[in-house]
Amino acid sequence: MSVSPLVSIKNLHATAGETPILQGIDLEIGAGEIHAIMGPNGSGKSTLSNVLVGKPGYEVTQGEVSFRGENLVEMDPEIRAREGVFLAFQYPVEIPGVANNYFLRTAVNAIREHRGDEDLDAIDFLNLLKEKMKLVEMPEDMMGRAINEGFSGGEKKRNEILQMLLLEPSFCILDETDSGLDIDALRIVANGVNQMRSSDRAMLVITHYQRLLDYIVPDYVHVLSNGRIVKSGDKSLALELEAKGYGWIDGIDDDAAGVKNGAASAGAPS
Amino acid sequence: MSAAVDSLARLRKNIGTERASSVPATEVATRLETMHTEGIAAFAEIGLPSRREERWKGTNLSALGAMDFARIGTGTAAPNASVVDSLQSVDADLLFVDGRMVRASADRAALPEGTRVLSLFEASLEAPQLVAANLGCLADSKTDALVALNGALFEDVAVIELAPNAKPDRALRIVSYSTSLTGAEGTASASFPRLLVVAGEGAEASVLFENEVKGEAPGYTGLVSEFLLSANARVEFIESQSGPSKRIHVTQTFARVERDAHFDSHIFTLGEGLVRNELSVDLQGPAATTRMHGFFLGSGSAHHDHFTTVDHAAPHCSSDQEYRGVLGDKSAGVFRGRVIVRPGAPKTDARQSNPNILLSDSASIDTKPQLEIYADDIKASHGSTIGQLDTEALFFLRARGIGESDARLLMTRGFAQTIVDGVGDEAARVLIGERVDAALSSLQSSASSMRPGSSPRRDSA
Ligand SMILES: Nc1ncnc2c1ncn2[C@@H]1O[C@H](COP(=O)(O)OP(=O)(O)OP(=O)(O)O)[C@@H](O)[C@H]1O
Ligand SMILES: [Mg+2]
Numbered sequence: 001m002s003v004s005p006l007v008s009i010k011n012l013h014a015t016a017g018e019t020p021i022l023q024g025i026d027l028e029i030g031a032g033e034i035h036a037i038m039g040p041n042g043s044g045k046s047t048l049s050n051v052l053v054g055k056p057g058y059e060v061t062q063g064e065v066s067f068r069g070e071n072l073v074e075m076d077p078e079i080r081a082r083e084g085v086f087l088a089f090q091y092p093v094e095i096p097g098v099a100n101n102y103f104l105r106t107a108v109n110a111i112r113e114h115r116g117d118e119d120l121d122a123i124d125f126l127n128l129l130k131e132k133m134k135l136v137e138m139p140e141d142m143m144g145r146a147i148n149e150g151f152s153g154g155e156k157k158r159n160e161i162l163q164m165l166l167l168e169p170s171f172c173i174l175d176e177t178d179s180g181l182d183i184d185a186l187r188i189v190a191n192g193v194n195q196m197r198s199s200d201r202a203m204l205v206i207t208h209y210q211r212l213l214d215y216i217v218p219d220y221v222h223v224l225s226n227g228r229i230v231k232s233g234d235k236s237l238a239l240e241l242e243a244k245g246y247g248w249i250d251g252i253d254d255d256a257a258g259v260k261n262g263a264a265s266a267g268a269p270s
Numbered sequence: 271m272s273a274a275v276d277s278l279a280r281l282r283k284n285i286g287t288e289r290a291s292s293v294p295a296t297e298v299a300t301r302l303e304t305m306h307t308e309g310i311a312a313f314a315e316i317g318l319p320s321r322r323e324e325r326w327k328g329t330n331l332s333a334l335g336a337m338d339f340a341r342i343g344t345g346t347a348a349p350n351a352s353v354v355d356s357l358q359s360v361d362a363d364l365l366f367v368d369g370r371m372v373r374a375s376a377d378r379a380a381l382p383e384g385t386r387v388l389s390l391f392e393a394s395l396e397a398p399q400l401v402a403a404n405l406g407c408l409a410d411s412k413t414d415a416l417v418a419l420n421g422a423l424f425e426d427v428a429v430i431e432l433a434p435n436a437k438p439d440r441a442l443r444i445v446s447y448s449t450s451l452t453g454a455e456g457t458a459s460a461s462f463p464r465l466l467v468v469a470g471e472g473a474e475a476s477v478l479f480e481n482e483v484k485g486e487a488p489g490y491t492g493l494v495s496e497f498l499l500s501a502n503a504r505v506e507f508i509e510s511q512s513g514p515s516k517r518i519h520v521t522q523t524f525a526r527v528e529r530d531a532h533f534d535s536h537i538f539t540l541g542e543g544l545v546r547n548e549l550s551v552d553l554q555g556p557a558a559t560t561r562m563h564g565f566f567l568g569s570g571s572a573h574h575d576h577f578t579t580v581d582h583a584a585p586h587c588s589s590d591q592e593y594r595g596v597l598g599d600k601s602a603g604v605f606r607g608r609v610i611v612r613p614g615a616p617k618t619d620a621r622q623s624n625p626n627i628l629l630s631d632s633a634s635i636d637t638k639p640q641l642e643i644y645a646d647d648i649k650a651s652h653g654s655t656i657g658q659l660d661t662e663a664l665f666f667l668r669a670r671g672i673g674e675s676d677a678r679l680l681m682t683r684g685f686a687q688t689i690v691d692g693v694g695d696e697a698a699r700v701l702i703g704e705r706v707d708a709a710l711s712s713l714q715s716s717a718s719s720m721r722p723g724s725s726p727r728r729d730s731a
């Protein structure tokens with residue numbers, strides 16, 4: 001590549017408390033690219049995304065992450081968000097008492113201010129919100145409710161995508177946004193994501209299932225195990241994993257994978 | 271004897287006869303005389319509350335005992351003219367300064383038939399029986415020193431009468447200013463506002479009572495309110511208060527709720543003062559209900575104490591208590607809630623909850639819900655929590671680009687919102703919401719400038 005990648009992760013090691021979890025991750029994501037990350041439960045996928053957005057409780061012990069050439073690790077979470085890093089959380093939190101629409105407007109304006117744009121007033125914001133809500137097929141009355149309070153699992157995930165559409169980040173990380181979605185919701189979420197696809201945006205899509213990748217077609221697929229990327233390939237790797245499980249890959253952690261003789265690989269040749 | 275008792279006794283020795291002779295109806299005058307003499311006698315006998323008493327364990331009133339009062343109420347003169355002038359724009363049915371009515375709104379005349387909002391003088395002319403029969407009937411001077419003090423020294427009363435089925439279409443608004451302007455540094459003023467609300471059968475109304483303080487000098491405000499709700503009446507009482515650090519404010523509210531009636535109380539305490547809010551609700555008739563809600567936000571070295579009692583004396587009654595506290599800086603909160611369920615009150619449903627958030631390491635809360643149940647077949651729950659802001663939620667907001675102090679503000683506002691949203695009258699809800707927001711914003715901005723850990727972004731390579 002002639003230009004430097006949008007996101008560059010080099011030899012990233014991170015711990016949660018005393019426990020080492022990420023053990024040397026190398027990954028470059030160029031603008032316009034979609035990378036998928038798959039891997040057994042507990043392999044460190046959410047940890048990687050949390051470290052990228054600066055969640056407290058994790059410590060980067062080695063390596064570096066640069067975003068548009070800037071050192072991401074040193075930035076406060078809100079600065080990363082304003083610079084354009086976004087994570088759709090695997091488990092979105094509920095925040096009682098804080099209305100969704102009020103929260104969204106505060107977030108949109110925080111990001112606009114950072115970019116040097118003027119605040120959106122209540123009416124302009126409402127119009128923008130309505131437009132984006134249509135894309136994820138969310139009913140309008142959900143906006144007056146507290147953030148994720150009483151939302152179903154699928155509604156929470158759609159709400160994450162709505163936030164992404166409103167904030168227009170340039171690096172989007174989706175952590176299992178497809179889990180727990182019914183077939184229609186999966187299509188809706190995938191449409192939302194595809195809306196965001198553009199030549200100046202990068203995406204990191206974490207998933208356990210090939211079916212999401214039918215909708216959001218990745219340029220690269222990586223397998224994470226034990227805090228390391230143990231295999232990379234193109235979209236055909238996801239199909240292969242679907243068919244064979246993880247057991248056949250060199251360097252896969254047997255215990256964590258649990259698939260060598262387990263249900264996921266039942267019927268698959270090994 | 272304490273400085274306070276000395277100075278109160280010295281000042282306005284004649285207040286009892288003065289106020290009795292100021293009203294035109296003899297039955298009211300007699301009632302006022304009695305309240306004065308009983309109050310003086312009881313106060314002399316009981317003395318100021320001390321922490322040795324169980325009910326005062328959480329709050330130290332010695333600052334009140336040490337106050338050398340230079341003035342009680344308006345003094346012998348009329349209320350301070352410059353203060354009254356500065357309150358021209360205050361829009362209220364009745365405006366009180368230092369416990370005496372200084373202005374009534376012209377809008378008052380437009381209230382629907384059967385709704386009356388009156389000063390003591392006016393009530394003596396228009397409804398002397400109502401005052402003579404009800405004033406002081408719930409707030410007992412003989413057993414409570416602070417009720418006694420108010421009973422002995424109040425100068426005026428806001429009287430609200432709701433005839434049967436009266437339903438005013440807007441909240442009745444009373445604003446009460448206590449001034450701490452006159453007198454040299456080190457001297458204090460005391461004021462004793464008082465409210466009486468009598469609701470006839472099926473009447474429905476919201477009453478907004480705002481306590482304000484002008485000036486920073488030390489002082490004491492002792493408010494006593496009584497609510498009498500006949501069968502099927504529904505009365506909402508919204509009280510707000512916000513005082514400076516040297517001000518002591520005591521609110522004592524009593525309600526008697528008869529069959530199928532509903533008493534809804536919302537109290538909002540902001541600021542830096544020493545505040546004691548007492549609320550005592552008697553659910554006397556079958557299926558009487560009450561909601562007792564409060565939000566308090568302590569800043570500086572505020573001390574906010576809530577002491578509630580709900581007495582379930584009849585079957586099928588329900589009470590819902592929720593007091594939410596946010597304590598910042600070096601402030602302290604106290605919550606003591608008593609729920610009594612008498613033997614004659616089966617099918618009671620009593621809920622009590624006191625969640626609190628501490629915003630700083632130096633803030634504290636002392637909370638003790640208390641159930642006393644003497645009946646079978648009831649539902650009761652109580653709980654209190656003390657926590658910091660949820661760190662997961664805080665991080666979520668930051669991960670969406672919202673700065674840390676704004677994120678904290680959003681969350682504390684969210685915590686208060688439940689109580690604000692409970693206010694039924696829309697105009698009052700908006701007004702209170704704005705005040706709570708403003709108080710939260712100023713607390714957050716003072717807190718975040720001192721907080722470690724919110725260091726600015728370091729330069730990146
Ligand atoms: N804050 C933490 N403290 C201690 N251990 C942690 C913490 N966060 C993650 N871990 C551990 O790190 C490992 C990786 O967790 P992570 O959530 O990143 O896995 P994952 O790949 O996202 O799994 P899944 O597919 O189940 O979502 C797990 O063993 C987990 O228990
Ligand atoms: Mg995960």
